[in-house]
Amino acid sequence: MTSTSALDLRRPTSEKAWGPAALDERRERTRRHLARLAEKREYWIEHNRYYYGLLGRLLRFLVEPEKRVLSVRCSTGAFLSAVRPKFGKGIEICDEIIEVAKRRHPRFTYGVAFPDTDAFAEHFQRTERFDYIMFNDIDDTVDAQRALQNLRPLCERHTRLLITTYNHLWEPLVTWAEFSGMKVPRIEQNWLSGADVRNLLTLSGYETLASHRVVLFPKYVPLLSAFLNGFCARLPALNRLCMTEVHVARMVPSPLEREKLSVSVIIPCKDERGNVAEATRRIPALAGRTEIIFCDDQSTDGTGDEVRRMQQGYPECEIRLEQGPGICKSKNVWTGFDAASGDILMILDADLTTMPEELSYFVDAIASGVAEFVNGSRLIYPVPRGAMKGMNMLGNKFFSLAFSYLLHQRVKDTLCGTKVLWRKDWERIKPLLGSWGIEDRWGDYELLFGASKLNLRIVDLPVHYQERIYGTTKMTRVFQNGLVMLRMCWHGFLKLKLGY
Secondary structure, three states, X not given: OOOHHHHXXXXXXXOOOOOXXXXXXXXXXXXXXXXXXXXXXXXXXXXXXXXXXXXHHHHHHXXXXXXXXXXXXXXXXXXHHHOOOOEEEEEEOOHHHHHHHHHHOOOOEXXXXXXXXXXXXXXXXXXXXXXXXXXXXHHHOOOHHHHHHHHHHXXXXXXXXXXXXXXXXXXXXXXXHHHOOOOXXXXXXXXXXXHHHXXXXXXXXXXXXXXXXXXXOOOOXXXXXXXXXXXXXXXXXXXXXXXXXEEEEEEOOOOOOHHHOEEXXXXXXXXXXXXXXXXXXXXXXXXXXXXXXXXXXXXXXXXXHHHHHHHHHOOOOEEEEXXXXXXXXXXXXXXXXXXXXXXXXXXXXXXXXXXXXXXXXXHHHHHOOOOOEEXXXXXXXXXXXXXXXXXXXXXXXXXXXXXXXXXXXXXOOOOOOOEEEEHHHHHHHHHHOOOOOOOOOOOHHHHHHHHHHOOOOEEEEEOOEXXXXXXXXXXXXXXXXXXXXXXXXXXXXXXXXXXX
């Protein structure tokens, strides 16, 4: 029999709720607080229209239009409407704010639940998935880790999770704005730094891909606001002072079996007759099915005839010949991509300066889920004398720094021709071609910019770079090409950094 003293030891010394009940009480306090403010919520949004406009613009930049979007803590549905979804669903914690959202944006579906409770799952069908999930107000979510875990069943491999939080350096100004009536009053808040959010994502089975900071000056003052928010807020040091941060993450995917995948190896060729046979013989079986697509870009040395000879000599290999437009390498590569039928697309330059035998590393990286876009890097292993000109080497190192800043991810060798991505992601990148303000003759920048815009996980993979044996390099006029690349970087800066 349990003694009275033993029971007393297990009881709290006060009448307040204890254990999980205390968390439920905090949820209820948050719900009542939001319910009281529901009818006034639009007033504060309108009163701070400039701030919400900046944040909405960033979300539109990060979320592709016409996708399936879930907004957790959707408030009145303003941000859900801003990203222009094909199907949108909003979840909030009280009926009162949902009623306002239904009046403001009736075309969306809504539900009432706390994201960190079992009731959250009741609002979704067993097979329901979303392309993007936006999570606002995580700062007053009682159990943030459980909320993030509750979102996992709603994610596909390509789903992107966007978490909005604010910089606690602004705490004194935010508190003053609440006291003066300029901002909606808050209730108990979590003290979540950017590092804390990224750590919670890791603990919940996600990987952080990028963090975007916005709003250096939350009120509109002609010229001054545009300068501070449109330019200064994008600079590497000053952006750490921004008021709001949006973290982009993906669920860590499970590995896929290579035997169940198909691979298309795209080999752009122009006057590369002497390398066709070597490429055919040296490309290993990369998955359950491997097709080799030679894209002959109006060659004059019999490259096409050599491909046809390989088709006859190696009937066990799935070799195809496509005719390129004869304009530039990028257009030739796009021809191969559009003709490909594999799940995975990979580019192998016909000069074979990248070893075909190492293509299996690329398939491993993308099938394992480590990467969604694999970029070859020739600047890891020693480069044989004569394989790469000194000016090309310096240019590559400069552009690697520029691109790592532009893409939010480290890219050491932007011009390595060996790049690998999922075909379904190519279909998403394709509409962005030609939108970067300057023509990309090689295609490397279009692919990297597009992958970054879609927040794909980009990973560098070291390759052994060798001197070509047959033919001559097409990368001539180094200084002129360098100027073109500089212009590409500038336009990338305008679109990727100043475009939101």
